Amino acid sequence: MKPIQVGLLGIGVVGSGTFNVLVRNQEEIKRRAGRGIHISMVADLDVARAQSLVGPEVKVVSDARLVIANPDIDIVIELIGGCGIAKTLVLEAIAAGKHVVTANKALLAVHGTEIFAAASAKGVMVAFEAAVAGGIPIIKALREGLTANRIQWIAGIINGTTNFILSEMRDKGLDFAVALKQAQALGYAEADPTFDIEGIDAAHKATIMSAIAFGIPVQFDKAYIEGITKLGAADIKYAEQLGYRIKLLGITKRRFGNAAKGLADGIELRVHPCLIPARRLIANVEGAMNAVVVQGDAIGTTLYYGKGAGSEPTASAVIADLVDITRLHTADAAHQVPHLAFQPNAMSDLAVLPMGEVVTSYYLRLRVADEAGVLAKVTGILATAGISIDAVLQREADEISGQAALAGRAQVPQTDVIILTHDCVEASMNAAIALMQALPTVLEPITRIRKEELA
Numbered sequence: 001m002k003p004i005q006v007g008l009l010g011i012g013v014v015g016s017g018t019f020n021v022l023v024r025n026q027e028e029i030k031r032r033a034g035r036g037i038h039i040s041m042v043a044d045l046d047v048a049r050a051q052s053l054v055g056p057e058v059k060v061v062s063d064a065r066l067v068i069a070n071p072d073i074d075i076v077i078e079l080i081g082g083c084g085i086a087k088t089l090v091l092e093a094i095a096a097g098k099h100v101v102t103a104n105k106a107l108l109a110v111h112g113t114e115i116f117a118a119a120s121a122k123g124v125m126v127a128f129e130a131a132v133a134g135g136i137p138i139i140k141a142l143r144e145g146l147t148a149n150r151i152q153w154i155a156g157i158i159n160g161t162t163n164f165i166l167s168e169m170r171d172k173g174l175d176f177a178v179a180l181k182q183a184q185a186l187g188y189a190e191a192d193p194t195f196d197i198e199g200i201d202a203a204h205k206a207t208i209m210s211a212i213a214f215g216i217p218v219q220f221d222k223a224y225i226e227g228i229t230k231l232g233a234a235d236i237k238y239a240e241q242l243g244y245r246i247k248l249l250g251i252t253k254r255r256f257g258n259a260a261k262g263l264a265d266g267i268e269l270r271v272h273p274c275l276i277p278a279r280r281l282i283a284n285v286e287g288a289m290n291a292v293v294v295q296g297d298a299i300g301t302t303l304y305y306g307k308g309a310g311s312e313p314t315a316s317a318v319i320a321d322l323v324d325i326t327r328l329h330t331a332d333a334a335h336q337v338p339h340l341a342f343q344p345n346a347m348s349d350l351a352v353l354p355m356g357e358v359v360t361s362y363y364l365r366l367r368v369a370d371e372a373g374v375l376a377k378v379t380g381i382l383a384t385a386g387i388s389i390d391a392v393l394q395r396e397a398d399e400i401s402g403q404a405a406l407a408g409r410a411q412v413p414q415t416d417v418i419i420l421t422h423d424c425v426e427a428s429m430n431a432a433i434a435l436m437q438a439l440p441t442v443l444e445p446i447t448r449i450r451k452e453e454l455a
């Protein structure tokens with residue numbers, strides 16, 4: 001059978017990896033797919049560079065629409081990224097009856113509902129294994145391997161840049177800004193690292209996993225997102241002393257309501273730094289690696305680990321999608337794997353819960369004047385809010401430095417009080433933090449980091 005013909009939009013790091021792995025492993029891939037898979041056309045603004053990467057036999061153009069309009073092309077790979085022209089081209093490729101493979105997490109997290117509806121109407125597949133955790137086959141695992149399960153929760157380290165920064169902060173006792181500079185110098189972090197360090201990239205990925213796990217539409221706008229920019233070396237050190245590591249986690253959970261406690265049914269969808277017990281496997285995922293823990297009712301806990309970015313690791317996921325489409329592209333739409341794991345007419349309208357309704361436990365660090373009664377006031381506020389304390393750690397008082405005195409800061413010794421709480425509703429914690437912050441003996445903004453046992 002003649003090879004399936006693929007058009008590639010954008011030949012950067014992942015595109016060139018995809019081309020190279022397809023060429024290098026073509027015999028193996030053909031034996032698996034049942035026919036050859038051939039990138040026969042590439043669109044890239046830098047035609048000369050693209051041509052030098054793929055050789056003279058592949059047609060290279062600067063206009064992506066020429067690829068979409070080519071009747072010989074069966075599958076379009078979109079590796080442009082972002083929600084601008086990439087969205088237009090994906091929708092045009094679908095309208096032209098092409099199957100689409102994309103690594104574009106932002107596009108699917110924000111516009112997935114529109115894109116999947118267009119693809120279903122046209123009977124084509126949109127495959128996106130590379131959009132979440134790079135080379136780790138987590139979409140395949142959630143959508144197919146775990147299809148027997150009711151998924152209970154997912155927690156993932158799904159941004160390598162921030163995991164690299166957090167690992168450096170812990171290993172070397174660095175503050176965030178220093179670790180970020182190092183990550184940029186080593187090429188782990190972009191010149192503009194906003195999407196990574198503010199948790200947006202992880203939230204795109206968590207949004208996609210949430211949709212597949214629970215059969216809900218992608219709802220990036222409902223995700224709670226908090227990055228790692230406010231973390232200090234002190235918090236990482238204190239967490240360590242308490243037996244925890246701090247990781248940026250993407251979490252999505254099926255929450256069953258409890259009327260007596262005023263808790264609604266719903267889905268949690270959140271990205272934020274998190275204390276997790278140091279003994280968990282995922283707590284020991286270091287550097288730029290990714291890992292995702294999925295808890296299903298039948299399987300129990302599963303863990304998926306690997307490279308979440310990079311040329312050939314991401315190409316591995318793109319090509320897996322090409323093989324899937326090659327196997328299934330002649331099947332009618334009803335027999336294809338549903339985009340979001342559940343049949344489009346069987347999606348759930350379960351709401352994503354506002355962050356204020358989420359129940360979790362907390363790490364608090366308060367910089368306080370080391371005076372009689374401070375701790376009593378703080379714990380009194382927590383008790384009144386119905387928040388139960390799990391552990392308290394108080395460091396020895398610091399000496400007053402000459403600098404602090406000159407700067408007119410508190411003239412009494414200061415100390416850090418660290419409090420671990422049991423589970424409580426986020427809104428109660430917000431109110432308690434506001435009251436504690438208003439105490440004159442609380443000298444700096446209170447640090448609050450959520451804590452998950454992942455048990």
Ligand code: HSE
Nearest residue numbers: 158159160161308309
């Ligand atoms: N910038 C991402 C990361 C990879 O650091 O993991 C692409 O999503």
